[in-house]
Amino acid sequence: MSVIQDFIAKSRQILDTIEAQQAQIQQAAQWFADSILAGRMVHVFGSGHSRIMVEEMWPRYGSFAGFNPIVELSLTFHNLVVGANGQRQAMFLENVPGFAERILRNFDLSEADTALVISSSGTNVVPVEMAELFQKRGIKVVALVTSLHSAASASKRADGRKLTDFADLILDTGAPAGDAMVYVPNLDTPVAPGSTVGGATLINCLKAETARLLTEAGHPPKVLSAAVVVGTQRAVELFEGAYDEHAHRIAKMYEKVGIQSYVSENKAIH
Template identity: 45%
Template sequence: MSTSYLRYLHTAQDVLKQIEATQTEAIARVSEMCAETIGADGLVYLFGSGHSRMAVEEMFPRYGSFPGFFPIVELAVTYHNQVVGCNGQRQALFLENISGYAEVILRNFTFGPHDCMIVFSNSGTNILPIEMAMGFKAQGLPVIAVGSIAHSRSSTSKHPSGKRLFEIADLTIDNCNPPGDAVVEIPNLAYPVGPTSSIGTLTIVNAIKCQVAELLTARAKPPVVLTGAHFLGPEESAKQIERAYDDYKARVHGS
């Protein structure tokens, strides 16, 4: 019997090893930027279209996360339940490459002087995430990108400027994903299967989250962590969740 599952597991582990070997300095720098933003009562805006919405929601809100991060998730380009028909993938793929869409999204927010943004895009070539980064930078605020440098370098930008996301961002964390994303070739199957971009990107997200929590706590500004009943029991957990939601509401007031 073939062991394609083992090949996938080994490749996924290799991606994580590459991140540890090459990206720890970038992760530390981004964590410091986020801690400075949150510590100054600013917001770390998060954006991702397509499957990159997973990275946004992995950062906040979920157990083990905390306020200070502001997820921007547009259902028109992230709603994957309907593959065809209303809210289908054809429409989402189309909208990801419409120039001007990002400007419309960004007009909904009032950004502060301490804010920063993380844009997630594995390819870094679609117009929407590129223009989200451009629009945020145009306000004099820093932008961080998380994606595959190898994939981006081997691809052509769809933006009229010809620039890819990593060429716009102030700082980029490489998820160390190989070009094409899918990593396992099956005999007699025309195309590879098994993407690894989510594994690398979500690992980076949680590494940042943990480091930011450490930095804030060391600065006497411990975050209000969304914590489940396993640690606190159901009653106290419910209170802690409400505290986290209230803290989030206070932080985003006026945004």
């Protein structure tokens, strides 16, 4: 078997692992749909390369409003690698206690919200604290992890707790411990991680099931769609409508956040 065939074969195994989680995916999607139908949002957070899954959920073609993508650049800006804004700093900040609270300070959260927190290892401080804070505020948390990798990894928190300790429901990417799946002859370290394959599949299963539930509830989502599928005019209408809906939903997250003022008290300004 070639290394290409090996990666493809292991990716098929990942898909089998995800298919076995259909009941969990359906439950998570029901929670997400309930939040969206209530006019609230699903908060989606990931640090490091888990940012990929956040952006896979929204906004991109085939997705729709109702998800709040929380992407902190200091934790996810990998392009420079070294120097200012380099990867070393991002990996350091990912384990700074209290950072999650500073991020969530920006949002007026509600128990009608739900959260999807993504971390392959489930052991870095910021995503673990993020899930903990969501739960403390009565928000259901879905954790997307790589179960084998998380089980084999030590938590960076002083108390040893992991993301899965603060999850109401756990989804598994199906990737192996260490993530990389392919061994190349004469190379002692594996290459080609699998968590992105599994994570992206889970995200889109959740997205599809949530769209089904919203449609059956009489509120079909405005899906970002390509002109080659729906025509240019319809594509523009869908994009504008979806972006405006996102604006209306996210406005609620800021309207009453933190210290109140005469603006938040709805007093007339002349």
